[in-house]
Amino acid sequence: xxxxxxxxxxxxxxxxxxxxxxxxxxxxxxxxxxxxxxxxxxxxxxxxxxxxxxxxxxxxxxxxxxxxxxxxxxxxxxxxxxxxxxxxxxxxxxxxxxxxxxxxxxxxxxxxxxxxxxxxxxxxxxxxxxxxxxxxxxxxxxxxxxxxxxxxxxxxxxxxxxxxxxxxxxxxxxxxxxxxxxxxxxxxxxxxxxxxxxxxxxxxxxxxxxxxxxxxxxxxxxxxxxxxxxxxxxxxxxxxxxxxxxxxxxxxxxxxxxxxxxxxxxxxxxxxxxxxxxxxxxxxxxxxxxxxxxxxxxxxxxxxxxxxxxxxxxx
Numbered sequence: 001x002x003x004x005x006x007x008x009x010x011x012x013x014x015x016x017x018x019x020x021x022x023x024x025x026x027x028x029x030x031x032x033x034x035x036x037x038x039x040x041x042x043x044x045x046x047x048x049x050x051x052x053x054x055x056x057x058x059x060x061x062x063x064x065x066x067x068x069x070x071x072x073x074x075x076x077x078x079x080x081x082x083x084x085x086x087x088x089x090x091x092x093x094x095x096x097x098x099x100x101x102x103x104x105x106x107x108x109x110x111x112x113x114x115x116x117x118x119x120x121x122x123x124x125x126x127x128x129x130x131x132x133x134x135x136x137x138x139x140x141x142x143x144x145x146x147x148x149x150x151x152x153x154x155x156x157x158x159x160x161x162x163x164x165x166x167x168x169x170x171x172x173x174x175x176x177x178x179x180x181x182x183x184x185x186x187x188x189x190x191x192x193x194x195x196x197x198x199x200x201x202x203x204x205x206x207x208x209x210x211x212x213x214x215x216x217x218x219x220x221x222x223x224x225x226x227x228x229x230x231x232x233x234x235x236x237x238x239x240x241x242x243x244x245x246x247x248x249x250x251x252x253x254x255x256x257x258x259x260x261x262x263x264x265x266x267x268x269x270x271x272x273x274x275x276x277x278x279x280x281x282x283x284x285x286x287x288x289x290x291x292x293x294x295x296x297x298x299x300x301x302x303x304x305x306x307x308x309x310x311x312x313x314x315x
Contacts, residue, residue, distance in 0.1 A: 011042060015054045018142075022058020024114060030145055037149025038156040044146045051142035052135060055107070059117045059134050066121025071230040071263070073118045095225045100125045103133040107141040122229045200271075200289040203298045206259055210236070216257035217249070221273055222292075226263045232302040234261070234295055239305070245273065246280065254281045261288035261295075 014036050021029040037047055065073045095102055100120055106113040120130055149156065209216045218237040220227070227239065240248045252258070258277060262269040270287035277285040288294070296302055 011036075011047070011050050014047065015050055018051050018054040019058050022055050023061065033142060033145040034149040035156060037146040038153035040150075040153065044150055047146050048139060048142045051145070052138035055138040055141070056131070056135055059113075059138075062114075062117045063121040063130055063134075066118030067124070068121075070122045071226070074115065074122065074226075074229070074263075095119055095123070100129050100133050103130070104137045104140065107137055108144075119225065119229065123225065199286060201259065201286045202289050203295045203300060206234075206288060206295070207298075207300055209257060209259070214256070216259050217252055219245075219258065219260045219273070220262075220292075221260055221269055222263045227305055230263075230292070231305045232292070232296075233305055234292065235301060235303045237261075245277065249277075249282075252282075255283050258282055258285045259288050260285065261291040263291055263293075 014032060017027050017032045018029045021027045033047070033051055036042065037044060062073075095116060102112070102116050103120065106116045117134070206216070206218070210218075215236065218234050220233050220237040220239045221241075222230075222239070223241075227233070233239070238248070249258075258274075260270040260273050260277075270291070274285040274287050290297070292302070
């Protein structure tokens with residue numbers, strides 16, 4: 001079936017498939033690319049060039065969205081992800097370690113490319129650097145697929161012939177397996193949220209607490225990359241990486257109120273940290289429901305982070 005489609009529509013099928021995937025559609029672009037290369041109907045270098053162009057075109061749209069809408073587009077991307085609680089931390093961690101160079105290998109990691117491209121735009125990466133690293137990454141990604149298709153062409157033909165012989169049963173099997181995969185991801189996320197469920201507080205409660213004689217310790221556990229994109233925080237909040245929490249809070253009384261917030265959906269990072277602090281003896285630790293966005297949406301003041309330009313590596 002796939003052979004017939006490729007023979008009928010040619011490289012247009014490859015272009016539209018990869019372009020659609022770059023826009024965020026759940027399309028099997030890599031298998032199409034591999035099978036197309038295995039047919040020997042088109043020159044390998046031509047396939048690589050077309051695939052890279054399609055991927056780059058889709059990425060340019062998300063890069064523009066990141067530059068235009070900043071952290072708002074990242075919130076949208078994570079809500080569309082099947083792993084909204086991990087996509088932020090994984091991508092921000094990669095951007096923090098490698099900077100824009102993450103685009104060289106982002107397509108090989110599920111979910112990483114979808115968020116790293118708009119994040120690069122939100123971070124103000126120059127067009128020259130973005131186009132250079134994204135184009136190189138697209139060519140590397142498509143080049144590996146074409147190499148696999150050419151190198152294993154005889155085996156791919158046998159597999160596809162077997163699929164055609166078995167008919168639609170194989171297609172339904174693939175659909176069922178994918179559905180079970182999505183169900184498993186949802187169940188794992190549900191269990192995680194259930195295990196981390198604790199008494200969160202709203203921004204109104206935090207604002208009231210901050211007027212008390214002894215104010216709470218407010219901890220901003222967003223990554224350096226996220227703070228660079230949105231360089232504002234709740235007044236008086238201290239930015240602490242989760243790994244440094246023990247040393248930074250060594251002199252804080254264990255009965256002091258602590259409020260933690262992050263930028264991830266469902267406050268998972270904040271909830272995990274709150275759970276960790278409770279295990280270390282802090283009596284009252286609460287994640288902030290909605291994080292900084294909820295605080296800002298409620299009309300409360302925010303303060304600019306001093307020296308935020310230095311939060312990201314200069315590469």
